[in-house]
Amino acid sequence: MSTVPTVSSVRRALIVHAHPEPGSFSTAQAAAAAAHLRSRGVAVDTIDLYAHGWDPTLSRTQFASGSGYFKPQVEQMRQISGGVVSEPVGSHLELLQGADLLILSFPLWWFSMPAILKGRVDRVFVMGALFGGEHGILRNGAMRGKKAMVLLTTGGDESAFRRGAADGFGDLDAFLFHVHRGMFEFVGYDVVPPFVTYGPARLDAEARADALAQVPAHLDSVLDPTSAEQPV
Template identity: 65%
Template sequence: MSTPPAAPTRSALIVHAHPEPDSFSSAQAAAVAEQLRSRDVQVHQIDLYAEGWDPVLAREHFMDGPGYFKPQAEQMQAVVTGTLDDPVAAHLRQVQQADLLVLSFPLWWFSMPAIMKGWVDRVFVMGATFGGEHGIFERGGLRGKKAIVVLTTGGAQPAFAPAAPGGYGDIDAFLFHIHRGMLEFVGYDVLPPVITYGPTRLDGAERAAALAHVQAHIANLLGD
């Protein structure tokens, strides 16, 4: 079955995970927000570190006493009964209302920071984003919406090329579990990632040029 085209981007949710507000990663997230607003996109932002987000999907979020804890079953039940608690319920509403989800983070250990993974664990709720009346992939609860990863790396770009001698490995391979296993899994149309390689090696002028490139990339991707 073919997937219907994603709707034009009128609203975006940027979920950002970096502990330093003055980092390039944080500046990059701000540049993305600025570019989206310049295109009349309504932007909402969640800064996980600033909010002190609890990344642990725990029994205590659903159960008061002992018993077998099956997280996804508890999520499903909370959706059915309308008992999903904030801040998860509030974040889920923002996800469902946004045409575009932006996940902004530095590449740590070839993946996303734990706080971001914990956000996905808790907010991509079974029964709301997949499962229940929804399926997965093209039948996921967030089908018809777009998602994009915006990240920074510690290493330079050549080190992430496929089969680069002495390199880290193919950047697309590191992002597969995010693109396919998280975003596409719940129905998103995933856009090509925005990546700034090795920003700590950039001087002031190069940093400004990199941020401008990020904005141009976003404008090009969202030419809807």
């Protein structure tokens, strides 16, 4: 008997990575995820925000009107209504809308994501395209039926993030709430449990390799949420 995976609804994935060091474990983890998804026949687009020199600021200079009282969401709605979203946001938005699975890859900094990644959400989660306008929020968001997950590394080890741990940092789920609920679910995504490597800086080479080797199984659970055992 062997397990035959069900046909996955994930045909295209977008990995948005935010770590300034190309040689980091976080970057290796993102690369491992991309490689496995491709091996499963998933088309993968990757965006390395630091390598691309992404500007995380949302400002009036990015919109044609550029005068009077500046309200970003009004300007976003105006662009959506006009059918033209200024670059580079337009291209990033197109990739986002075309993906069945969104993966945000980042190190946990100050119990949150790097500012460059938060700035991408500010600019690319466009009102009128992902929520608002003809779309609602949460279950009525434009990304309903699609999946999103976090691919994470931390500075502390796993014990530091256990709920109620003495002298611990706190529950990791609480730190990720603003991502899972405030970003993913807000625009309609189904949230996939995060993949976390705790304290890779404290791991030796063998342990790091073992951690990377666990990425495929986690992604398989995303691609094949149910599977049937059938003879082949």
